[in-house]
Amino acid sequence: MQPATHTTETTSSVSPNRPAWKSLFGNMDARAYTMVGALILIWLLFGLLNDTFLTPRNLSNLFTQMSVTAILAIGMVLVIVAGHIDLSVGSIVGLTGGIAAILSNWWGMPAGVVILGTLVAGAILGIFQGWLVAYKAVPAFIVTLGGMLVFRGALMGVTKSTTISVSDPALALMGNAYFAKGFGLILAVLAIAAIVWSTFSRRRSQLKYGFGVQPLGVDILKAAGYSLLVVLFVLVVNSYKGIPFPIIFVIVLAFLFSFIATRTTFGRHIYALGGNVEAARLSGINIKKKTMTVFMFSGLLAAIASIVLTSRLSSATISAGNMAEMDAIAACVIGGTSLMGGSGKVSGAIIGALVMTSLDNGMSLMGLESFWQYVVKGSILVFAVWLDISNRNKKAAK
Numbered sequence: 001m002q003p004a005t006h007t008t009e010t011t012s013s014v015s016p017n018r019p020a021w022k023s024l025f026g027n028m029d030a031r032a033y034t035m036v037g038a039l040i041l042i043w044l045l046f047g048l049l050n051d052t053f054l055t056p057r058n059l060s061n062l063f064t065q066m067s068v069t070a071i072l073a074i075g076m077v078l079v080i081v082a083g084h085i086d087l088s089v090g091s092i093v094g095l096t097g098g099i100a101a102i103l104s105n106w107w108g109m110p111a112g113v114v115i116l117g118t119l120v121a122g123a124i125l126g127i128f129q130g131w132l133v134a135y136k137a138v139p140a141f142i143v144t145l146g147g148m149l150v151f152r153g154a155l156m157g158v159t160k161s162t163t164i165s166v167s168d169p170a171l172a173l174m175g176n177a178y179f180a181k182g183f184g185l186i187l188a189v190l191a192i193a194a195i196v197w198s199t200f201s202r203r204r205s206q207l208k209y210g211f212g213v214q215p216l217g218v219d220i221l222k223a224a225g226y227s228l229l230v231v232l233f234v235l236v237v238n239s240y241k242g243i244p245f246p247i248i249f250v251i252v253l254a255f256l257f258s259f260i261a262t263r264t265t266f267g268r269h270i271y272a273l274g275g276n277v278e279a280a281r282l283s284g285i286n287i288k289k290k291t292m293t294v295f296m297f298s299g300l301l302a303a304i305a306s307i308v309l310t311s312r313l314s315s316a317t318i319s320a321g322n323m324a325e326m327d328a329i330a331a332c333v334i335g336g337t338s339l340m341g342g343s344g345k346v347s348g349a350i351i352g353a354l355v356m357t358s359l360d361n362g363m364s365l366m367g368l369e370s371f372w373q374y375v376v377k378g379s380i381l382v383f384a385v386w387l388d389i390s391n392r393n394k395k396a397a398k
Contacts, residue, residue: 034387035334035348039355046362053365056239063237064175064312066357067246068093068305072328073335073349074250074257075301080332081261082294083274083341084133084140088125088147089302089328093321095155096122097306101164101316104171111170119303125151126299130292140295148325156318165315175311178242187243188234192227199223246308250350253301258346270294274341330381331356338388355380 047054072089079086100118103109109117129147133140166172179187199219206213213219237243261267269290272280281287305324310316335352337344356377363373 060240064244070353071305073331075298087144090321090324091151092302093306096303097310097316122299122303126296130295134288134291177245
């Protein structure tokens with residue numbers, strides 16, 4: 001009797017029963033498609049209602065305006081994925097922006113010292129809050145709600161409730177400078193090369209370990225689509241003054257924290273914390289240390305956002321960062337991050353930030369009263385949370 005043999009066959013295509021649209025777009029959350037479609041519709045709607053919305057100048061300004069919310073949302077994703085919330089980031093933006101202005105204007109410090117001092121201040125505030133949450137077991141909602149009030153009050157105290165101007169030309173570049181158009185072309189080439197390399201590197205890895213892969217034509221089409229978006233972005237901003245400097249912050253931080261979240265042990269532990277904290281504890285994950293680190297990152301990113309905002313406004317005010325935490329949370333939720341923890345992507349938060357900023361920008365151009373912005377953004381946030389709960393209930397019912 002011949003011994004039984006087991007043959008493993010590697011498929012080079014998707015399942016024949018798999019819908020064609022899933023072969024093309026992969027397993028992205030339905031909400032991600034919804035928000036990308038919503039962003040396109042928002043742009044088309046405002047473009048039809050106002051001739052200036054889709055002009056290179058306004059789109060360049062829109063990307064610059066988005067930068068603060070996007071940077072905050074990157075840090076907020078990690079906090080929410082870990083199963084917590086941070087309501088203090090807007091006040092940290094205001095306080096660290098005030099610290100930057102004091103160091104620059106009142107104390108005459110050079111730009112390098114100002115930036116370093118601001119980043120250290122943000123990280124310390126984040127670590128302190130993370131320590132209270134992780135080691136003293138105070139709920140993050142309470143810690144950061146208290147932080148929101150304390151830091152706003154501290155800002156009023158240290159600035160004496162006055163506006164402090166920032167005139168250092170080096171600091172002014174952080175929020176107002178534009179890269180030369182040639183730099184944009186170089187960046188586009190590098191980004192396209194990275195897209196192509198990433199696509200085919202992932203494909204080779206899947207084949208090497210025996211996983212099924214999509215048809216080659218599908219991967220090529222997806223890479224071409226992403227590359228086209230890069231080219232369009234560079235052409236649009238180059239039609240005005242070039243790539244705004246704050247967008248480089250967003251791009252670099254998005255890639256860095258996407259890598260941390262998806263390619264490192266720390267990132268996998270964060271998702272494990274939000275998914276099932278007891279299982280994470282039994283797996284030997286240092287929950288307290290990871291939680292404190294997440295809040296440290298949130299404070300650090302809030303400090304970076306404060307540098308961009310203070311530079312762009314050329315001053316620090318007591319209202320700086322007001323309600324920024326709500327925009328950051330909404331950007332995360334709109335972009336697919338679950339408030340239940342354990343699920344979310346940095347790229348989705350960037351899309352959410354773009355949606356939020358597009359709404360603000362478009363309604364401002366149309367001359368709508370500010371209360372409409374709150375009504376619309378609040379409604380979208382509730383809809384996004386409802387969509388998240390609905391998707392989870394459907395998965396649980398299967």
